[in-house]
Amino acid sequence: MMGLGMNRRKALGALLAGCGGASFSCSQPVRAMRGYRMAERMEAIHRGMSFLYTCSGVEENFLRHGEDLLWCFYSIAECITDPEIKRKTLEIGRQRALEWRRLHPKVPADAGVGDVTEYAYGSYCSDLLGLRDERIKEEVRSAAAKVPREEFFGFDPTKEGPPGDIPRRCKTCRKKSVRGVQMCPKCGNPLRMEDRYDILCDAVICSYSGDRYGVRLGGSFAEVAQWIPTMRPYRVKTRVLDDDFYGIAYAVTHIIYAFNDYSLWRLKRDWLPQEYAFLREHLDMVIDGGDFETVGEFIDSLGAFGVTDEDPGIRRALDLILSKQNKDGSWGDPKTSIIYDYYHSTWTAVGGMMEIGWRGEGVIDPAALQAMQQAEAGA
Ligand SMILES: [Zn+2]
Numbered sequence: 001m002m003g004l005g006m007n008r009r010k011a012l013g014a015l016l017a018g019c020g021g022a023s024f025s026c027s028q029p030v031r032a033m034r035g036y037r038m039a040e041r042m043e044a045i046h047r048g049m050s051f052l053y054t055c056s057g058v059e060e061n062f063l064r065h066g067e068d069l070l071w072c073f074y075s076i077a078e079c080i081t082d083p084e085i086k087r088k089t090l091e092i093g094r095q096r097a098l099e100w101r102r103l104h105p106k107v108p109a110d111a112g113v114g115d116v117t118e119y120a121y122g123s124y125c126s127d128l129l130g131l132r133d134e135r136i137k138e139e140v141r142s143a144a145a146k147v148p149r150e151e152f153f154g155f156d157p158t159k160e161g162p163p164g165d166i167p168r169r170c171k172t173c174r175k176k177s178v179r180g181v182q183m184c185p186k187c188g189n190p191l192r193m194e195d196r197y198d199i200l201c202d203a204v205i206c207s208y209s210g211d212r213y214g215v216r217l218g219g220s221f222a223e224v225a226q227w228i229p230t231m232r233p234y235r236v237k238t239r240v241l242d243d244d245f246y247g248i249a250y251a252v253t254h255i256i257y258a259f260n261d262y263s264l265w266r267l268k269r270d271w272l273p274q275e276y277a278f279l280r281e282h283l284d285m286v287i288d289g290g291d292f293e294t295v296g297e298f299i300d301s302l303g304a305f306g307v308t309d310e311d312p313g314i315r316r317a318l319d320l321i322l323s324k325q326n327k328d329g330s331w332g333d334p335k336t337s338i339i340y341d342y343y344h345s346t347w348t349a350v351g352g353m354m355e356i357g358w359r360g361e362g363v364i365d366p367a368a369l370q371a372m373q374q375a376e377a378g379a
Helices: 038-057 059-079 083-103 113-128 134-145 196-213 221-225 243-260 273-288 292-304 312-323 339-353 366-378
Strands: none
Touching: 038 059, 038 083, 038 312, 038 339, 059 083, 059 113, 059 339, 083 113, 113 134, 113 196, 134 196, 196 221, 196 243, 221 243, 221 366, 243 273, 243 292, 243 366, 273 292, 273 312, 292 312, 292 339, 312 339
C-alpha cells in the first residue's frame, strides 16, 4: 500500500530517530486462525504495527510524513479483520490526528499546490479518524479553487491524458523547465521527461483523494480514469525491476486502490483485465527480485480479484515477506536511514499479510468505471 501523498521513488528522506522497539502486547488469546502460516503472519503484523505506532510518535517523522501515516493507520484499521489491531490502530490514529490538527491550524493565505494537497490529505484522514473539521475543509476548498488545474497533475484531464513532455529537473543545475522544453536553458543539458505512468499514478491518487474528501483537486477520478485505456497495454521493456517497471506497477496498484477504495471492495476481473493480468504476470519477477515492499501491494491488489493465499504465487510472496522482517519489527533495508523506506515497507508488508474484511463486490466510484469503459469502447 498505498501512500496517498507520494510514491516511493519520490520519498522524502528522514532519520530513523528514536524509531525502535516498541511494545504492543496482544491481550487477546490467539484465535484458531486459518490461512497460510497465519499464526506467524499475525505475530509479524503485531510487531510491524508496534514499529509503525512508535515511528509515527517521533516528531521529526510525523512532521515529514504525518498525512501519509494517518492514511496508513486509517486504511489498515478499515481493512483488517482482527478486532484488537483494528481498535488499537484507530486509537493511535486518533491521537496522531489530534496532533496533526494541532500542527495544521489554518490553510496559509498564499497556499500553493503543495499546501493544498497537504491540507487536503491530512484533513481528510483526520476526518476519517474522528476529528472532523468543516472550517478547514472550506479553507482547503477555496484555496484549491485558486490553483490552476494543471498544477495538480501536470495536465488538465478534461483536455488530455498523462503527457510525455513534462521535463524532469536538470540533473546538473536542478533547474525545473516548463513543458515541452528538451534542453536545459541554463546549462544546455538534454532533459529527461517524467514517466507517463508516474504522472498517471499521482493523478489517480490526487483525484481519488479529492473526490473522497469532497474537494476538487485538479479534476475528478472519473476525468482521470477516462485516460487509463490510453496507457494500456502495460508493457515493460525488460524483465528487470527498473524505473520503467515500477512506474507501471505502481500505476496499476493505485488504479486498483482508487476503484476499490483501498482494499475495501472486491473487483471483477472483467472490470480491470489488463491490470489483473499485469499483476499475475509479474508477481514471480517481483518475488525473485526480493522486493518485499512491492510484493505486499501485489498481494492485496490480487486479493481484490479474489486471489487468495491458496495460490502458490501468493504463498511464495508471503514466505518472502515473513523472511525479511527486521529485529525491530520493521521491514526495509537496514543499510538505509530513510524513514520512509521503513514505514512504507512495513505498511505494505502488513497490508500483504493481513486478513482483509472485504465488504463485497463493487467499485467506490461507478462513474469512473463507466468513464473508463466508454473511453475504451470509443477508442
Ligand atoms: Zn541545467
